[in-house]
Amino acid sequence: MKNLADLQAIKEKSQNEMKAHSTRVLVGMATCGIAAGAKPIIEALEEGVKMNNLADVEVSRVGCIGLCQYEPLVEVVKEGEDPVTYVNMDVDKVNKVIEKHLKGGEIVEEYTVSGTALT
Amino acid sequence: MSCIQTKSLRNTVFYKKQERVALRNCGYIDPEKIEQYIGVDGYQALGMVLTDGSFTPEKVIEIVKASGLRGRGGGGFSTGMKWHLARTIIPDADQKYVCCNADEGDPGAFMDRSVLEGDPHALIEAMTIAGYAIGANQGYIYLRAEYPLAVKRLEIAIGQAKEYGLLGKNIFESGFDFDLEIRLGAGAFVCGEETALMVSIEGNRGEPNPRPPFPAEKGLFGKPTILNNVETYANIPRIILKGSDWFTTMGTEKSKGTKVFALGGKINNTGLVEIPMGMTLREVVYDVGGGIPNGKKFKAAQTGGPSGGCISDKNIDIEIDYDNLISIGSMMGSGGLIVMDEDNCMVDMAKFFLEFTVEESCGKCTPCRIGTKRLFEMLEKITSGKGEMEDLDEIEQLCRYIKKNSLCGLGQTAPNPVLSMMSNFREEWVSHIKDKKCAAKVCVDLLEYKILADKCVGCSLCKKACPVDAISGEIKQKHVIDQSKCIKCGVCVNTCKKFGAIIKE
Ligand SMILES: Cc1cc2nc3c(=O)[nH]c(=O)nc-3n(C[C@H](O)[C@H](O)[C@H](O)COP(=O)(O)O)c2cc1C
Ligand code: SF4
Ligand code: SF4
Numbered sequence: 001m002k003n004l005a006d007l008q009a010i011k012e013k014s015q016n017e018m019k020a021h022s023t024r025v026l027v028g029m030a031t032c033g034i035a036a037g038a039k040p041i042i043e044a045l046e047e048g049v050k051m052n053n054l055a056d057v058e059v060s061r062v063g064c065i066g067l068c069q070y071e072p073l074v075e076v077v078k079e080g081e082d083p084v085t086y087v088n089m090d091v092d093k094v095n096k097v098i099e100k101h102l103k104g105g106e107i108v109e110e111y112t113v114s115g116t117a118l119t
Numbered sequence: 120m121s122c123i124q125t126k127s128l129r130n131t132v133f134y135k136k137q138e139r140v141a142l143r144n145c146g147y148i149d150p151e152k153i154e155q156y157i158g159v160d161g162y163q164a165l166g167m168v169l170t171d172g173s174f175t176p177e178k179v180i181e182i183v184k185a186s187g188l189r190g191r192g193g194g195g196f197s198t199g200m201k202w203h204l205a206r207t208i209i210p211d212a213d214q215k216y217v218c219c220n221a222d223e224g225d226p227g228a229f230m231d232r233s234v235l236e237g238d239p240h241a242l243i244e245a246m247t248i249a250g251y252a253i254g255a256n257q258g259y260i261y262l263r264a265e266y267p268l269a270v271k272r273l274e275i276a277i278g279q280a281k282e283y284g285l286l287g288k289n290i291f292e293s294g295f296d297f298d299l300e301i302r303l304g305a306g307a308f309v310c311g312e313e314t315a316l317m318v319s320i321e322g323n324r325g326e327p328n329p330r331p332p333f334p335a336e337k338g339l340f341g342k343p344t345i346l347n348n349v350e351t352y353a354n355i356p357r358i359i360l361k362g363s364d365w366f367t368t369m370g371t372e373k374s375k376g377t378k379v380f381a382l383g384g385k386i387n388n389t390g391l392v393e394i395p396m397g398m399t400l401r402e403v404v405y406d407v408g409g410g411i412p413n414g415k416k417f418k419a420a421q422t423g424g425p426s427g428g429c430i431s432d433k434n435i436d437i438e439i440d441y442d443n444l445i446s447i448g449s450m451m452g453s454g455g456l457i458v459m460d461e462d463n464c465m466v467d468m469a470k471f472f473l474e475f476t477v478e479e480s481c482g483k484c485t486p487c488r489i490g491t492k493r494l495f496e497m498l499e500k501i502t503s504g505k506g507e508m509e510d511l512d513e514i515e516q517l518c519r520y521i522k523k524n525s526l527c528g529l530g531q532t533a534p535n536p537v538l539s540m541m542s543n544f545r546e547e548w549v550s551h552i553k554d555k556k557c558a559a560k561v562c563v564d565l566l567e568y569k570i571l572a573d574k575c576v577g578c579s580l581c582k583k584a585c586p587v588d589a590i591s592g593e594i595k596q597k598h599v600i601d602q603s604k605c606i607k608c609g610v611c612v613n614t615c616k617k618f619g620a621i622i623k624e
């Protein structure tokens with residue numbers, strides 16, 4: 001990288017890559033998330049996306065969003081919509097989210113943050 | 120608390136009341152991909168500073184000064200002023216250093232870990248900007264070895280930055296070189312103190328040295344050095360990009376921007392939050408924190424960990440900023456915020472924090488090494504029911520002595536929790552001494568387990584369970600506990616859940 005134009009080019013490429021997927025699935029993978037069991041969850045997601053050929057879904061490992069006792073946390077972010085936050089996830093729940101939400105476009109209400117004391 | 124049903128964390132009160140600057144990318148980008156950081160304006164501030172001729176080092180320092188940013192590691196010293204001193208105090212220094220304090224020793228705190236694990240490039244970008252500003256081309260990050268994931272992500276990030284030419288020689292073809300190294304600390308609390316930290320980076324045993332000289336003049340390897348906390352740095356790229364005016368729209372008159380807190384203790388939403396300075400403690404506890412579990416009453420909150428003090432219920436409407444907290448005998452600290460409810464005993468809490476400093480005292484100076492130990496014994500005397508009223512004055516005198524005569528910040532602040540809990544909750548201390556009672560029912564020696572004669576049916580379950588045979592009574596007769604034998608283990612209470620005849624008071 002030599003100058004601002006180079007930086008700008010990477011920025012645009014990176015933003016285009018993010019946009020290339022209409023859906024981003026974020027998994028909290030800081031120490032807190034991993035301790036709560038985020039590793040098998042991200043693996044299940046990656047596996048599910050591959051098996052089902054969900055080309056427009058990108059699975060991303062991210063840092064801590066701050067809600068320790070609700071880890072593992074998975075967020076489904078679609079262009080132009082409010083992200084959907086799933087809390088206290090496990091592999092079974094995540095498989096249901098893949099089936100219903102990622103494939104079928106139907107939010108799995110019962111696993112979202114809406115049922116918690118937070119709302 | 121509002122009751123809108125939402126499927127998005129971002130619409131909850133917990134999230135909406137926060138202002139995310141230092142944590143802006145945590146939970147949003149992949150920390151192991153530099154491209155994603157660049158995608159959210161990463162390294163733009165550095166690029167601007169190095170390539171736009173108008174951004175002289177002096178101007179960068181001017182912006183940081185004007186932003187009002189103060190150190191997030193606890194002391195609250197002006198960051199811009201610190202940089203200015205390091206730039207100017209020895210004009211012809213051949214070498215200078217930029218250091219980052221990622222030792223995070225306050226028990227229960229994990230603000231810095233979150234930034235390191237969630238957005239490591241922000242730290243790299245900020246330290247490089249700092250290097251340019253003060254005229255240093257080498258930086259060190261002092262990181263505790265107990266944070267293996269943070270170490271790994273930071274190593275990956277440094278590697279990527281080097282690969283992209285964002286660290287190393289001639290960054291952005293500006294002629295400016297900057298390199299970064301990680302140094303692992305073994306996790307002694309005292310190594311977070313600035314002089315001890317630098318001695319430890321130099322490869323020696325981490326013990327504090329007297330100041331002055333301050334690091335701006337004679338720091339790492341005897342050269343002018345700045346040391347800032349991880350969260351302090353995490354603010355820098357945004358301040359440069361968006362300007363100091365933007366930053367000063369957040370916060371109070373003398374405390375600008377935001378502060379990250381690790382909420383813990385008796386609070387519903389334990390976790391990591393970033394709030395604008397000036398938010399009241401009430402909002403933090405009841406809105407962001409979601410209140411106290413089990414309908415219990417808020418009693419106090421401890422900020423500043425073992426160096427800090429408590430904010431009692433009568434001050435719950437205080438606007439959180441550096442000066443307000445100092446004015447009530449507490450401090451901002453690095454971000455630990457422990458909430459206590461009616462079940463917490465304040466003498467016991469003071470003892471808890473002091474125990475930590477007794478263990479962590481490096482032993483170099485006597486007031487701290489012996490003083491904190493003596494102080495701890497005096498608190499034990501009170502919690503065991505042997506306290507006398509004169510002890511309170513003696514405790515206070517000893518606290519003042521330790522504060523005044525200790526060599527480093529560890530000793531100088533160690534008595535703070537005791538002083539603050541004693542002045543805010545004096546009745547409670549007096550009651551431990553005069554009535555031999557602990558209202559919160561925490562101090563075991565001041566408790567008695569009793570069997571209520573009108574509830575006991577004489578089933579004898581408790582008698583069988585008691586490990587020291589302190590309970591006597593015939594079947595179908597009232598049972599009694601011999602207080603001289605009882606070791607206060609509480610086992611009997613559980614055996615009598617059905618009849619509820621055994622109480623603790
Ligand atoms: C005993 C002791 C422990 C400390 N531990 C830390 C720490 O873990 N992290 C930190 O940033 N500052 C810690 N500090 C404060 C540092 O000495 C220093 O003031 C701070 O890192 C400066 O950065 P700032 O101006 O950005 O806050 C500690 C101070 C003392 C006296
Ligand atoms: S005050 Fe305590 S920690 Fe600091 S130098 Fe003295 S003994 Fe060591
Ligand atoms: S367990 Fe309860 S009811 Fe039974 S003998 Fe002990 S005190 Fe009485």
